Amino acid sequence: MEVGIVSYGAYVPRFRIKPHEIAEVWGVDGESMSKGLGIKSKSVPGPDEDVITIAVEAARIALSRIDIDTSDIGSIYVGSESHPYAVKPSATIVAEAIGATPDLTAADYEFACKAGTAAIQTCSGLVGSNAIRYGMAIGADTSQGAPGDALEYTASAGGAAYIIGRENVIAKINKTYSYTTDTPDFWRREGEKYPSHGGRFTGEPAYFKHILSCANNLMEIVGTKPSDYDYAVFHQPNGKFPVSAAKKLGFSKEQVSCGLLTPVIGNTYSGAVLIGLAAVLDVAKPNDRIMMVAYGSGAGSDSFDISVTDEIKTFNRNDSNTVSSIIQNHKFVSYATYAKYMGKIHLRGA
Amino acid sequence: MAIPRFWREIPSRYNLIGTECGNCGKRYFPPRIICPECHRKSVGKMKDVKFQGKGEVVTYSIIHHAPKAYEMQVPYIIAIIEFEEGVRATGQIIDCEPEDVEVGMRVEPAFRKIGEDGKSGVIYYGYKFKPA
Ligand SMILES: [Zn+2]
Numbered sequence: 359m360e361v362g363i364v365s366y367g368a369y370v371p372r373f374r375i376k377p378h379e380i381a382e383v384w385g386v387d388g389e390s391m392s393k394g395l396g397i398k399s400k401s402v403p404g405p406d407e408d409v410i411t412i413a414v415e416a417a418r419i420a421l422s423r424i425d426i427d428t429s430d431i432g433s434i435y436v437g438s439e440s441h442p443y444a445v446k447p448s449a450t451i452v453a454e455a456i457g458a459t460p461d462l463t464a465a466d467y468e469f470a471c472k473a474g475t476a477a478i479q480t481c482s483g484l485v486g487s488n489a490i491r492y493g494m495a496i497g498a499d500t501s502q503g504a505p506g507d508a509l510e511y512t513a514s515a516g517g518a519a520y521i522i523g524r525e526n527v528i529a530k531i532n533k534t535y536s537y538t539t540d541t542p543d544f545w546r547r548e549g550e551k552y553p554s555h556g557g558r559f560t561g562e563p564a565y566f567k568h569i570l571s572c573a574n575n576l577m578e579i580v581g582t583k584p585s586d587y588d589y590a591v592f593h594q595p596n597g598k599f600p601v602s603a604a605k606k607l608g609f610s611k612e613q614v615s616c617g618l619l620t621p622v623i624g625n626t627y628s629g630a631v632l633i634g635l636a637a638v639l640d641v642a643k644p645n646d647r648i649m650m651v652a653y654g655s656g657a658g659s660d661s662f663d664i665s666v667t668d669e670i671k672t673f674n675r676n677d678s679n680t681v682s683s684i685i686q687n688h689k690f691v692s693y694a695t696y697a698k699y700m701g702k703i704h705l706r707g708a
Numbered sequence: 709m710a711i712p713r714f715w716r717e718i719p720s721r722y723n724l725i726g727t728e729c730g731n732c733g734k735r736y737f738p739p740r741i742i743c744p745e746c747h748r749k750s751v752g753k754m755k756d757v758k759f760q761g762k763g764e765v766v767t768y769s770i771i772h773h774a775p776k777a778y779e780m781q782v783p784y785i786i787a788i789i790e791f792e793e794g795v796r797a798t799g800q801i802i803d804c805e806p807e808d809v810e811v812g813m814r815v816e817p818a819f820r821k822i823g824e825d826g827k828s829g830v831i832y833y834g835y836k837f838k839p840a
Contacts, residue, residue: 372803404802405780406820410833414819442831451833455722455819687803698780 361486362527362664363520364426365673367419368636368681369412369498370516370623372688373402377511379693384506391511396597400514400624402691403500405699407515408442412498412629414455416519420494421456423674424526428457431521432490434464435480437473437497437628438517439546441466452496462490470544471593472654473497474518474628479534479660481522492523499627504552505702512596514624518632528670529639529648532663533580537572544655555655561599564657569593569603572659573651580663584608588646591617591634593653595625609649616641617650623685635664637681642666714832721834724759724817726795735759737795761817762840763791770806777823785809789837803838816840 376399378388392398403412413436421428436448449464467473467480474497481493498517503509522531543564546553556564569592577583584590590613592600597620604614617634620626626633631652638648648664678684697703717738719725726737730753731746737759743750768787771778778784785801787809801809802818815837823832 404820406800406802406822406836408821408831410831411820414833418819454718455833457723 360527360530361482361522361524362530362667363639364492364523364526364528365420365424365521366518366636366639367416367421367423367679368516368518368629368633368684369415369419370401370626370633370684371403371407371412373404373691373696373699374399374688375402375691375693375696379696380511383693394598395508395511396601396621397512397624398621399690400512401516401626401688402696402699403515408500409436409438409440409498409517410442410448410451412500412515412517413448413452413496413519416498416517417452417456417494417496419679420519420521422679423677424521426492426521429461430491431456431458431494432462433481433484433493434458434462435467435477435493435495437467437469437475437477437495438499439468439470439473439627440499440501441468444548456494458494469658470654470656471499471595471625471627471630472652472658472660474632475650475652475660475662478520478522478531478662479536481520482531482534485522485524492521495520495522497628497630497632499629501625501627502552502700507552509553509555512620512625514626516623516626516633517629518636520632526669527667528673529642530665530667532665533576534660534662535572535576535579536658536660537568537575538658539568541568541655541657543657560655564655565593565595565599565653566603566606568657568659569651569653570606572661573607573649576649576651576661576663582647582663584613586647587613587649589616589638589642589648590614591631591638591648591650593651593659594618594620594630594634595653597621619681619685633681639666639670640675640680640682642670644668644670711830714830719756721822721832722819724761724797724835725756726759727754728757729753730755735793735795737791737797759791759793759795761789761791761797761835761837763789763815765801765809765811765813765815766790766796767811768801768809787815787837789815797835800836801838802836814840
């Protein structure tokens, strides 16, 4: 049975901050930070935005592109590491806001930056086994780095929603494969506001080992090589890692550039590969082949071998909802405004 | 805000569900239990209707001194919007600078946080409007 993406939508908050704005506050060289991380700017959520509002905006864009009955959505999973509530699912609010309640199952997922792809896997399973007609998988985050930490230059906000189904599939999921180990590279304990990380330990044994193993194993399983793919989207915690992972795997810069958005929007965590894939689907042609590999600290990778179908030709992409037009609408803010929006400033009595 | 009241208002706050009088056909947002024109004749005849919420600014005000919960957002814009569907709603305009708002400006609904009961309380979500 053909299971795949029926529609998708991405959303990125409008505010941006540049590395030099952050660097100036901490007495660091902004230019070298920008170069070292491959980051020109990162998105900042407005004071009235969180994972739930981002998820709803993305989900509504996905729904606006196709004509389906929202009561046919049988599952909604929201993957994030910054759910607004510790207890009370984001997914129920999203389900209500898109008119999918009450006949569905809903839950929140958490796996650092790969909770959104885990949601796609679950929805694919439910759709593939005929348990539901459509499933909605969302990855969204409003992540924070501790003030002055290297993460503060990259941790940003955004998300994407995917509708998975069997009918009018625009991109078929040929195969998904995951690679999981216990690796303490990045974590946040319950009740802590900011995450901790293992510094340099986050590179080789964590990100690269999982991304490379996952991608190589997937290609071995489906019998493909890098040149068989038109596009590749790798998890992008900064602008450098995904390019370097691509090179190690044998993919060219051209194959990854379309789905590489971290240099302008920052690391949207659970939203990262999903927004990258959305940017690729915005321009993809029938028969294009796409590899997507997510990475979540802790640690694991989810990989996907995807083929674009003829349905993409009639799919609604001629609107203001493409990733490039959403990203184009932006406003740069100062560190002071950023600190205010992110709740880093405490008001009297608050 | 009381949780039960907010919970009852979720359909209108999340999805712009209003009502239409089955007697005279007049539409209302926020929803009404009886039609103020038809009174008793409308009892049991009020139907739910979902508005798209696209429309234009009828009038607006720039808020500089806000209640505590909105202090982080000043200055912000509160406007009365006339939907293409004829009804009017009051809401905040976002993604727009106070100097850029004008009467007649086209807007569409957005889903945002509209309040919370402090750091440990419920978060309230609902519609705001953004330039279309
Ligand atoms: Zn009436």
